[in-house]
Amino acid sequence: MGTVGESEHLVSFAPPRSFATTLKSDLKETFFPEDPFQQFRNEKPGARVKKALQYFVPIFEWLPKYNLQLLRYDLLAGVTITSLAIPQGISYAKLASLPPIIGLYSSFVPPLIYALFGNSKHLAVGTVAACSLLLQSTISDVVSPKDDPALYLHLVFTATFITGVFQTALGFLRLGILVDFLSHSTITGFMGGTAIIICLQQLKGFFGLTHFTTKTDVISVMHAIFKNRKEWKWESAVVGISFLCFLQSTRYVRKRRPKLFWVSAIAPMVTVLVGCLFAYFFHAEDHGIQIVGELKKGINPPSINLLNFDSKYLPTVIKAGVVTSLIALAEGIAIGRSFAILKNEQVDGNKEMIAFGFMNIVGSFTSCYLTTGPFSKTAVNFNAGCRTAMSNIVMAVCMALTLLFLAPVFRYTPLVALSAIIMSAMFGLIDYEAAYHLFKVDKFDFVICMAAFFGVAFVSMDVGLMLSVGLGILRALLYVARPATCKLGKVSSRNTFRDTEQYPGSTNVPGILVLQLGSPIYFANSTYIRERILRWIREEQAISDSEGHTLEHVLLDLTGVTSIDMTGIETLIEVRRSLQVNEIKMVIINPRIKVMEKMMASKFIDIIGKEFVFLCIDDAIEACRFSLHKSKHNDDSPQDSIVA
């Protein structure tokens, strides 16, 4: 076997790198894949401090370069998103069973904080429907928002505080990796399911019901609606349907003419204003159309003294905070990234987490509840031509003015108008096309998506989410447990070996079986890999026997194997032992750096012999053929076919 003498010297048998080196490189890949400190490396100390400050507080980077030209764009975008923020703020606060004014407060302080720390240029800060409902459904398990609204409100602030702390911690610990496990399929299904249940919840407002269920699943909600048929008010329903038709038609306009996006952007504000006028002049309340009610003038009062860490409620509050923080992060970061990609900019997930965290911590001190980067608002911000996070500051200023002077105007907003606004927003979140695309491309992704959708719609929001994430993790584990192996053949016109199933024209070298192993080789799949290799060999032996030659060499191509553990190495030793009994030689091809290091450390290379390790398949085949020849000559067997 040692005849193609120089070939084995090509293989690098360098001694393993030190533990410190590999640990450092592993930690870097795990926590700092984008190498954030690279920019500081070649700087002087003074410049380094400045760069570090700009790195952690991005406003210092863009504000000095800011000019009037940019302000013009941001001003327009800021005013546009304010007109969306007011109706959405009131609506989502109602969805979370909070006083409507809290929704307005939440569009004042958090955008200011985000403008300081956030690194997305297009993200518009605000409350979101899914998290509002999730907060409501979790916290109302322990305190009813009707019976004890003050305590309920304090617990929501506390949950927001916990969300902020958790998000900040994730960012500092660089655990953006956790958010990665919320896949696109999970989010699609979760959003769809949430949209369905939120729409159904709005039927309460549409029909002007006063009795309703606190549960969120489809069946309970439908039951509650039909049980209270006597309370149905046709006036309310007529008004609601009119508003909904108006809102949907503006969406249709936007879809047909993207330039007219502002029509749908200001439509909710128009709805609210028309609703107010209508309610004011027609005394809507007397006709069974409920209105929002009193809204106090003045900006956010402090709420830091209201945080409630009573051990009786703490577990629920922590649960609410942690789950909503993950969903808020997943939504906010994903949206920030999608728009950044459109402009070929980068958004650092870990820094975004810190920005979101600060924004929610400060928010919880100033009477705001959970905020993130909602899709609708961000899209409007982007379309309105925002250039920097200044648009968030503009929105905050407009909102402050509204709170100081205009808040009482909105007291006449009919609840049914808010329901129409929420419903219309929710229709946009049900992404049939994405689900169909998943179905076409990847059935397992589709199942993950549907698990989230049906779980949310028919059981509860957290069950749906966990089910879907659990399936995603199961899939990842299954992937690790069953890595794809294949048999390689030579592609005719090239000196290249490829999967014989994919390239049916590729040819075998008689007496030699080339297998490509999948990655990783691991305790969780070592049994499988052994069984699979032995099966390949049995099948190959059957073919060899029928063609009248014998299988003498098995080549294991490890090019694709990036990781191996102790059990994996033992498995290879066992495979070799099984092969030896059948007088088959095992050859290893191109172990990669980490695999080679383990093989050196565990003496595996010494056991199999360096002359059985090759850099590429060609070299190995040449060496094997030579030894085939020799053994044939020794046997005096006159077979010629072995030289294919």
Place this chain on the structure above:
Amino acid sequence: MGTVGESEHLVSFAPPRSFATTLKSDLKETFFPEDPFQQFRNEKPGARVKKALQYFVPIFEWLPKYNLQLLRYDLLAGVTITSLAIPQGISYAKLASLPPIIGLYSSFVPPLIYALFGNSKHLAVGTVAACSLLLQSTISDVVSPKDDPALYLHLVFTATFITGVFQTALGFLRLGILVDFLSHSTITGFMGGTAIIICLQQLKGFFGLTHFTTKTDVISVMHAIFKNRKEWKWESAVVGISFLCFLQSTRYVRKRRPKLFWVSAIAPMVTVLVGCLFAYFFHAEDHGIQIVGELKKGINPPSINLLNFDSKYLPTVIKAGVVTSLIALAEGIAIGRSFAILKNEQVDGNKEMIAFGFMNIVGSFTSCYLTTGPFSKTAVNFNAGCRTAMSNIVMAVCMALTLLFLAPVFRYTPLVALSAIIMSAMFGLIDYEAAYHLFKVDKFDFVICMAAFFGVAFVSMDVGLMLSVGLGILRALLYVARPATCKLGKVSSRNTFRDTEQYPGSTNVPGILVLQLGSPIYFANSTYIRERILRWIREEQAISDSEGHTLEHVLLDLTGVTSIDMTGIETLIEVRRSLQVNEIKMVIINPRIKVMEKMMASKFIDIIGKEFVFLCIDDAIEACRFSLHKSKHNDDSPQDSIVA
């Protein structure tokens, strides 16, 4: 780019296989990797039924070929393991706080069942220390074996029944994959930790204590021993240490002279007999040396009527049954396989599960508790020269004779002799060398092992186990979340591209960056992969700039990527978009069959263009160089270095 015209035709753009085909192949790889039905395929119906029967009940395969020659070997082995089964049976029953006779019963019925269904030739059936203690510590949480021994016994039978049902179900559902997640490192640590706590428990017997703790962790046990210092009996300790020295010296003999293995195999029996004689003649009981006490004559009474499914205890019993069944399976299957490999035979894990399951179900009906294939007994069986499962039948017959005629003899066995036997067996399970080897080769494996060891020793057996398995799963997830990518360079004397870190001599082609991506490309790592690719490109651009040429092509080698999902494909599209902005072209090399199918289904190939997909790196580089040349000529730049 289309200039090397024929090269892209080499790439197989076959339309994706149908969903049914891929699903069938995936299910086969997941559940039937060893292709068990292959042997039936080319048979006539009659022969097929016979083969199927032999497949499911292996005794039909080997019994017809059985002869006196084989019986001679199996008889010797069977008698030898009986001599081990009697003292071990009594000892482990004590460890599980059960009447000692149950331990003897457990070596009669289960071996008979295993002989029918088992497919390992060397496995000897019996009770094991770890599972005995685990059963005891779990069930004594709800019922004290002292206060209500009858109920405790019934719950143990019920747990054994559940173990059997669970194991059978796993086997029929072909879920051997679950056992795969108990890694070798976990088992090493778990066994070591268990051995430590079992040894400490034996100090109770050594010192003849009557008051003791029911907890298993090191601290509670040490505390219990020293708290009851007044109860210490020196006579008992002297006898115990003598026995222990005797047993350890026979182990030493076996280690030095493997031929004399039978010395250590019969040593426990000798210990018991000497102990009995000693206790009988010296009235040991009067000197503070406790004895086993009454053992009734007669074979196993039925216990099917004793199973207790009271909902008060059921959760605990199910927990005990499921956890012990997994550990018993992991131990039994691993041991069966290790010895099969020595003889180059195969053991089918799923069939073993069914055999173990049947054995425990029938066992629970006939007054036996949990049995599996213990290491010590199996090793003795193998060394004594057993040839088939007949040795288990011989053991069962010997045990029946013992139960019918000799049981009362063992009533005088001193408890301290049993403690010495258990301790001596446990010393063998602490595998320092394996742990040190793990430390040398793989630090993470070592941590997994230590987590099991310290978890078991200082907290509790199930916590240690879960902690260790959890770390193993975390590692698998981290593997999926951070696949290894690397930059490839051309190895000088071969037309081959390899990792530049591993082969520092390899050279770049100016203007072209070749990256090898790790597998899989997945929702859980798509962010990482994008960041990582962009970082490679930034670094390469810095190098290119310093050397005075520009990066124009990025080649992504997908040879090692066996799986991709929707999010992964979207990531590649995003990477391409980022590259386009920098006027860099993205080229895909050798997508494997599953990846190509997804790329076709999702129209990814249409988006990037078939001319940007190549079969091998060479082809791609040739095409890229041509386009580099062209663009350079167009620019009229006189640089020559681009042709490396």
